[in-house]
Amino acid sequence: MVYKSFREMSSIKINVLSPDKDWSNTFQQDEIWVGRGGDRPVDIKISDPTVSRCHCRIWLAPDGYWLEDNNSTHGSKKNESLLMGPIRIFSGDEIKIGESVLSIEQADITELDLDLGGLFDVHIQDRLHLQAPPPTEQVPGAKIRVVGQQPVAKSTKVKAKKSTHADAEFMGRLANIFGFEELHDALFLSIEDIVSIFGNNHRGCILLVDSQTNELVVRSHYPLYEPAVSTTLARQTMNTQQAFIWEADHSEISSASLKRLNIRCGMYAPLTFGPESIGMISVDTTSIRAEFTQEDLCLFSSITQVLGGLIAAKQKRGA
Incomplete structure (x- = not known):
């Protein structure tokens, strides 16, 4: 059996809950930047003054999706636990950044999806x-x-x-x-x-x-x-x-x-x-x-x- 690469088969769906508005999007790219925006463009732009301009980063690794806070002013939490370093994220996780929430609707990679040759x-x-x-x-x-x-x-x-x-x-x-x-x-x-x-x-x-x-x-x-x-x-x-x-x-x-x-x-x-x-x-x-x-x-x-x-x-x- 020949498997497709994990990048071809993987995507992450994120629901954004912010004081301004709620919306969702599905991403297939390897790297996603989240923040209020500014000098550096972001992929998920949130109009929330408690969110830093470039608040956190999500990326696709061979074992799944990871997230790390980018030294933001108010920090980030996964399921109410303050992040102290990079963490794996899964379907159902909630990431709180400032007063906004990233609800991870789908982010799982099964073992069959992995191309270990990658x-x-x-x-x-x-x-x-x-x-x-x-x-x-x-x-x-x-x-x-x-x-x-x-x-x-x-x-x-x-x-x-x-x-x-x-x-x-x-x-x-x-x-x-x-x-x-x-x-x-x-x-x-x-x-x-x-x-x-x-x-x-x-x-x-x-x-x-x-x-x-x-x-x-x-x-x-x-x-x-x-x-x-x-x-x-x-x-x-x-x-x-x-x-x-x-x-x-x-x-x-x-x-x-x-x-x-x-x-x-x-x-x-x-x-x-x-x-x-x-x-x-x-x-x-x-x-x-x-x-x-x-x-x-x-x-x-x-x-x-x-x-x-x-x-x-x-x-x-x-x-």
Whole structure:
């Protein structure tokens, strides 16, 4: 069976309830801006003085529709809960912005509607050859710039802060995971934990080297439908053996897929065991207000050094 892409089959119907008037519309575009309007055009214009000019954004991701407040004056609520970051929205949800309400009449995407290949268009492949240059059509079209980096071997010497009790507890939890779980399960549990330890972070992915084919293979990612990994940055990580922070340029010339996946910034780091390079790990965020600091990078590098040793030990025991 051949499925249509999720963009071709998906639409969202929104009922707008405002002090001025009530109306509804159905949208099939990937991105919808909501607000009072002004310097920046909006797709849903609401004449409500309590609504900011560019109040919030709705976008279509591979796992469904998401919404995030755009640092508005009065904030946004989903079903009476104040939004603190990006959230998934579903049919039946009510989003309160100022004194107005967006009633989501239809916003569901079923698993059959998903074209999982759409996740792999320019940002990820399940296997990435380390030597061959990427085909032209797979080079990310978005501008990505590295804003901070450090050699992994030096990370423990340049940490911006002393290890806290919470950091030590986290490292111990990683060791326990690899002590009791199979490698596949341990990788999933560890990437889920690593994603959660950075407050700004929403996604993560672990890729390991297949020594027989000299390829990086996606072994675990969190959450299920969003393993957003840049092939260009993956190669840079393996070639330089450095951990780094990157940011994406979300100008109009950025790639459509980067906008659709809502990638904002993230961190990449190699996984090593002594002189041996065994893979890499990436984390990224969808938040428009998030940023990763040098302190985050130092902690991330320390985590990846511990993780690399645990993975190598697990692989040797399983050999």
